[in-house]
Amino acid sequence: MKNPQPKLLLVRLSSIGDIVLTTPVLRCLKTQFPQFELHYLTKVQFAGIVTPNPYVSRVHIWQNNARQTAAVLASENFDYVIDLHHNLRTLGLKTALRVPSHSFNKINIEKWLMVRFKWNLLPNKHIVDRYLETVSFLGVKNDGCGLDFFISPDDEVQIPDMFPQIGRQPFIALAVGAAHATKKLPLKKLLTVCELIKQPLILLGGREDAETGEQIARRFSRQVVNACGQLRLGQSASVIKQAAKVISPDTGLMHIAAAFNKPIMSIWGNTIPQFGMYPYLPANTQNPFTLAEVKGLPCRPCSKIGYETCPQKHFRCMEMINENDIADWANAI
Known part of the structure; x- marks a missing residue:
């Protein structure tokens, strides 16, 4: 990694539970690599969940579409985008930002097979562990400390x-x-x-x-x-x-x-x-x-x-x- 103080954008647009489930990624990244500067992108109605988090330097708000959001974020010059939402909107964002990105596996095919045919090909793995796999290329390890939720005074x-x-x-x-x-x-x-x-x-x-x-x-x-x-x-x-x-x-x-x-x-x-x-x-x-x-x-x-x-x-x-x-x-x- 060329930048000695890499700037990462983590993306999870919604909703309450899904955002809380991303908190081990934030903690493990920042505590294991203090030089990383972590930013978080979400929808405006969920920003309050992330704002009190001490591991996050800045919270960004999703705009009307991917192109508008990328235009707002372009000046941040992120080194990586960590896509923990992984849908068409975030694909558009990653394409517009033109920076390296890693996306988590949503196992949509396995879920569809389970719903439609009751074929259980689901991995025996919590979504938090799949979120953490997304940043394993950086050497991040699960610290086993569970989830975080920070309450403002x-x-x-x-x-x-x-x-x-x-x-x-x-x-x-x-x-x-x-x-x-x-x-x-x-x-x-x-x-x-x-x-x-x-x-x-x-x-x-x-x-x-x-x-x-x-x-x-x-x-x-x-x-x-x-x-x-x-x-x-x-x-x-x-x-x-x-x-x-x-x-x-x-x-x-x-x-x-x-x-x-x-x-x-x-x-x-x-x-x-x-x-x-x-x-x-x-x-x-x-x-x-x-x-x-x-x-x-x-x-x-x-x-x-x-x-x-x-x-x-x-x-x-x-x-x-x-x-x-x-x-x-x-x-x-």
Whole structure:
């Protein structure tokens, strides 16, 4: 490498969980090669996830298209582009920037074969390890320290002040939302889980989950606090950091919980952990995660991402989840 202080652009445009899953790449690059200057490119709505990261010198925002983005970035004179998104948009960016690049393997063919024919040719490898393979040409090694999530001081939550009903009691953080409906536990299942759990719960999610959270909180007013739609992402992360345990579907909050090495109940619907997106914990963790999933369904996985409704109309991948298993895990504090 000719430049004694190489400048690298890491690219991951979305979304919350995927960006959190790239954090070991940032940490390993910077701690193992302090001379590297790391820049990060993402969409504007996700920039706040990366901005507090001390390993990143500068966060850049994706513009309307690859050409406009490349025009903004051209003056940075990057030595390498590390493409951790790897789609047509980032291909256009790399072509326009005309600098050496390395892209991670999305294993789209293997995922398609698993979804379409249920042929399991998926590698037994987490996506974090595939991200790290993208920078192995630089000599980067996995440090085994798991994920990172850095909370800005303005987002630190004082639980007794914000949620006086909880006070200083141990509580469970329950993520009720997800990017796709087929990743969410149905409302009636959530109600049963909340009824069975003996500990106080704080419900987390976005504005789109506020009504679901309100329905649950009205039913269990003394035990359940609805924070859906009321917190910024960093504040939700602060709540998760202070929780005794975290219950979450396959969503960004699950990966944030893994970044804080929390005990996690990970709930899976139409997608499967074998895609390599299960909780990624430090090598020395004392808090192994627990999976809740319905194995053996001939229709699962029906997508590598998710749907707004079950394509088969029965939604057995979530309807058959055992609420008692989730509650028993939560109550074992």
